[in-house]
Amino acid sequence: DPGANAFIEEEDEDDTSSANAIPTFPKTPEQIERIRFAIKDNFLFKNLDEEQEMDVLTAMREVNIPAKDIIIQQGDAGDYFYIVERGELEVFVKKDGQSLDLAAGDSETLGKRVVVYHEGASFGELALMHNAPRAASIVSTTPCTLWALDRVSFRTILLDHTSRKRRQYEAFLAAVPILSSLKPSERAKIADVLESRTFEAGQDVIRHGDMGDEFFLIESGSAAAIKPIDGRETVVKQMGKGDYFGELALLNRQTRAATVRATEKLRVAALGEQAFTRLLGPAKDIMARTAGERYGL
Ligand code: 1OR
Missing domain, CATH: 2.60.120.10 (Jelly Rolls)
Incomplete structure (x- = not known):
């Protein structure tokens, strides 16, 4: 009975089973449309059913930050996943013994600038997906409006889908x-x-x-x-x-x-x-x- 199997698979997730831990931040229809637009091409949000999508949308909170704010610091523990609604941010990666080009925008303290994010971009998924420290630092260059999804909601709603995908591809990729x-x-x-x-x-x-x-x-x-x-x-x-x-x-x-x-x-x-x-x-x-x-x- 595949139904029974699916049930067991749902149960075996570690910290992703308590549905009532998902927060709700009420939003206007207009805000919901803006988030929908920002996530429409994002692989993490592909194949969500309607209910899962609604859970994601209500769990996201709006975060407004000024320019030059360090929103993620490399090496920290991961707490939120972010989607950019408005503004621009830079991604820096610091490695031992790397050479910096300060004229090209690298930062003495944050390392090499590797990417710039604009509207519709998302970041901060790696630490949440792999239970790893933040792999890069992210700094706003302009004032930004972000949508933030907390770690528990991210894992509960999005990773359940991801772990299914892992199992699906495991044998093929091997x-x-x-x-x-x-x-x-x-x-x-x-x-x-x-x-x-x-x-x-x-x-x-x-x-x-x-x-x-x-x-x-x-x-x-x-x-x-x-x-x-x-x-x-x-x-x-x-x-x-x-x-x-x-x-x-x-x-x-x-x-x-x-x-x-x-x-x-x-x-x-x-x-x-x-x-x-x-x-x-x-x-x-x-x-x-x-x-x-x-x-x-
Ligand atoms: P996180 O949770 O680790 C930092 O927090 C985020 O920066 C990370 O998730 C990604 O969403 C984002 N290497 C690692 N993280 C990157 C990179 C990156 N680019 C963006 N992020 N790069 C490798 C650099 C050697 C750049 C790839 C183009």
Whole structure:
């Protein structure tokens, strides 16, 4: 009985079971619309049912901060996840022995500036997801309006969905050859951010010459890599379950070197560029090293 199983799985979460710990901050319909807009493209909020989405919306509190406020300090324990409604913030990462370029905006105390966040961005999920210290510092450059979701609500409402996704991808990722050098915990982080997409035979996943910001693993089905050779579309590679594509544009910051087209019903797991850079580690190095041989470059 799958229903009974699902029930047991719901129960095995650690600190995520007390639903009545979720706070409620009443909001106007207009505020709700603004939050909806801010989260609509965010992977953490994908596939929530209506009730879960309403729980998230009511649990968020509005936080107004002035410019030059340190909202997250690297190394601290995680308390809130944030969505940017208005304003601009900078992300700094401090590592031992790093070289700083103060003229380029790095900070002597906070480290290297790695990203700038604008309206619709979100941050502070890592410490809450992985029970880890804050991995970066975040500072407002202008006055900001943020929506903050507390740790318990974040884990209760969003991670339950995430842990399901982990289980769903665990076996698949373990069997993907290019990921075999990663630890299970590293594959789990990848599972958290993968997005499944399906294509019918004949549909293109990526097109030659386009800009690329995603990497793909084939979950099922098959696809062909196609290049224009002497003005004719030519199949240069066939791919099936466990194969990957889309890495070249990300590794080399080039446009797509080939079109990849489904040759039968195809299911792929897509990984965004930031996650690709942050999570693929040694697998990325292997891809870079073997690209020449793999594509006859
Ligand atoms: P957190 O809970 O650790 C800091 O709190 C947040 O900064 C973190 O979640 C992310 O949401 C956000 N490395 C780590 N954290 C980052 C990074 C980052 N960028 C944004 N955050 N980068 C790696 C730098 C070596 C930058 C990747 C582009």
